[in-house]
Amino acid sequence: MEEYQQSKLNRVKRGQNRATYDVDKINTILDAGFLCYVGYIYDGKPITIPMAYARREDKIYIHGSTGNRMLLSILESEKTSITVMHLDGLVLARSGLHHSVNYRSVTLFGNLKKLEKDTDKKDVLKWIVNQMVPNQWESLRPMYQKELDRTLVVEFTIETASAKVRDVGVADEPEDYELDVWAGIVPIKQVAEYPIADKGKPENMKIPKHILDYYEANK
Amino acid sequence: MEEYQQSKLNRVKRGQNRATYDVDKINTILDAGFLCYVGYIYDGKPITIPMAYARREDKIYIHGSTGNRMLLSILESEKTSITVMHLDGLVLARSGLHHSVNYRSVTLFGNLKKLEKDTDKKDVLKWIVNQMVPNQWESLRPMYQKELDRTLVVEFTIETASAKVRDVGVADEPEDYELDVWAGIVPIKQVAEYPIADKGKPENMKIPKHILDYYEANK
Incomplete structure (x- = not known):
C-alpha cells in the first residue's frame, strides 16, 4: 500500500480515524469527480475557485484562458491547494452535536507547471472533457490552433495529500439510544x-x- | 434591487455576463445549500475546508470544536472567504473549448466574530441543523451545557460578495452549428x-x- 508521507501540511488533525493517506484510495476519490476547488491567495485573502480537472498518475490538470488571474497567480507563487469532495449522505443523529454528513474528500498539495507543447496541451484538454463524460472528446470538432493558443493548461504534481471519508451510520452518545428520537441516514447522490x-x-x-x-x- | 458594492476583491473578471452582485439572488443561492467551502491560509498556503453553514440576513454561521485549527486561524487573521456552488448541468458543446457547466456559485468576503453567549450559540446550531433538514432541530434531544461549551460558533458578516450563474444552453461558434456533432445539456442534480x-x-x-x-x- 503506497501512501503519501505525512507532514505538518497534510496531516489530518480532527477526525483522524476518518483520515487516509493511501494513494489508491485518494485516486479513487479523485476519479469519481471532475470538479475541484482550487485555493489561491488574492490581496492577502484565500479565495476558492471551482474548476474542471482531470487526473493522470500523480498529476491533476486544470485549464483556463491565458489571462486567467487565478491560474497565473498560482503558477507564479505555487501557493495553492486542491480540494475535491463528494457528499454521500446526511447523518441525522439523536442530538445536534452528532449530526454530520457522509462524504469522501481529498486535499492535495503540490507543485505547478505550465504546459507549453501543443500536443501535451491537447492531450490534457481531451482528458478534462473525458473526465466529465467518458469518450466525449472523440465526437467533437477538432480544436483550432487559435483556441489552443489562448488556453492555459496547468499541470499540478501531487506532492502530499490526505483524504477523509465518513461512510458509517449514526454515532450517538450511549445513553441516547433509548430516546424516542428517530435517527438515521438520508443518502445523497448527484x-x-x-x-x-x-x-x-x-x-x-x-x-x-x-x-x-x-x-x-x-x- | 439591493446590490453588494463592487471592489477589486469581489469584481468578477472572467464571464462578467454571468456575474451578479444582487443581494436577493446571492441569498437565494446560499439558501439552496448547506455546505460551503471555507478558505484559510495555513503555513502560507490557501486550504479549502468544506463546512456546514446557515444564513440569516447578511450573516453566515459556521461551527466546529473549540480546538478547530481553521476556525481559530480565520478568527484571528480575518483572512478567509466562503464559496458555495451548485452544479446544475453539463454543457456538451460541438467543440472542446465550449464545454462548460451550468451552475450557481457565490463567493463571500466579510468579517468574523466568535459568538460568546450560550443563547446565541444555541440559536445558530439550531439554524445550521435546520438548514440541512428543515425542522430537524425541534425533534432532537436538547443540547447539554458541556456540548455547547466545547463548540465554537463563528459569525461571518458578509461585507462584499459576488455570484456567477450559468443557466443557458450550448454556446458554440456560429460555423459549428452545421456540424453533425450532437450537442446539448445533461441536467445534474443532487x-x-x-x-x-x-x-x-x-x-x-x-x-x-x-x-x-x-x-x-x-x-
Whole structure:
C-alpha cells in the first residue's frame, strides 16, 4: 500500500480515524469527480475557485484562458491547494452535536507547471472533457490552433495529500439510544437527468451511445 | 434591487455576463445549500475546508470544536472567504473549448466574530441543523451545557460578495452549428434517497413527517 508521507501540511488533525493517506484510495476519490476547488491567495485573502480537472498518475490538470488571474497567480507563487469532495449522505443523529454528513474528500498539495507543447496541451484538454463524460472528446470538432493558443493548461504534481471519508451510520452518545428520537441516514447522490438536445441538428440526431451510457450510469 | 458594492476583491473578471452582485439572488443561492467551502491560509498556503453553514440576513454561521485549527486561524487573521456552488448541468458543446457547466456559485468576503453567549450559540446550531433538514432541530434531544461549551460558533458578516450563474444552453461558434456533432445539456442534480433508520428504536418508528417532507422535496 503506497501512501503519501505525512507532514505538518497534510496531516489530518480532527477526525483522524476518518483520515487516509493511501494513494489508491485518494485516486479513487479523485476519479469519481471532475470538479475541484482550487485555493489561491488574492490581496492577502484565500479565495476558492471551482474548476474542471482531470487526473493522470500523480498529476491533476486544470485549464483556463491565458489571462486567467487565478491560474497565473498560482503558477507564479505555487501557493495553492486542491480540494475535491463528494457528499454521500446526511447523518441525522439523536442530538445536534452528532449530526454530520457522509462524504469522501481529498486535499492535495503540490507543485505547478505550465504546459507549453501543443500536443501535451491537447492531450490534457481531451482528458478534462473525458473526465466529465467518458469518450466525449472523440465526437467533437477538432480544436483550432487559435483556441489552443489562448488556453492555459496547468499541470499540478501531487506532492502530499490526505483524504477523509465518513461512510458509517449514526454515532450517538450511549445513553441516547433509548430516546424516542428517530435517527438515521438520508443518502445523497448527484444524478444526471435525460440529455436535452441543442437546437438545430441535434434535435433530429440520435443521442450518441457514450452520452446515453453516461446517463444510464448516473441517473 | 439591493446590490453588494463592487471592489477589486469581489469584481468578477472572467464571464462578467454571468456575474451578479444582487443581494436577493446571492441569498437565494446560499439558501439552496448547506455546505460551503471555507478558505484559510495555513503555513502560507490557501486550504479549502468544506463546512456546514446557515444564513440569516447578511450573516453566515459556521461551527466546529473549540480546538478547530481553521476556525481559530480565520478568527484571528480575518483572512478567509466562503464559496458555495451548485452544479446544475453539463454543457456538451460541438467543440472542446465550449464545454462548460451550468451552475450557481457565490463567493463571500466579510468579517468574523466568535459568538460568546450560550443563547446565541444555541440559536445558530439550531439554524445550521435546520438548514440541512428543515425542522430537524425541534425533534432532537436538547443540547447539554458541556456540548455547547466545547463548540465554537463563528459569525461571518458578509461585507462584499459576488455570484456567477450559468443557466443557458450550448454556446458554440456560429460555423459549428452545421456540424453533425450532437450537442446539448445533461441536467445534474443532487437528490436524496429514502431515509435509512438507525439500529434500535428508529427501525420500529415511523419516519418523522419533516424528514419524509425533505425526502419528497429532494428525491
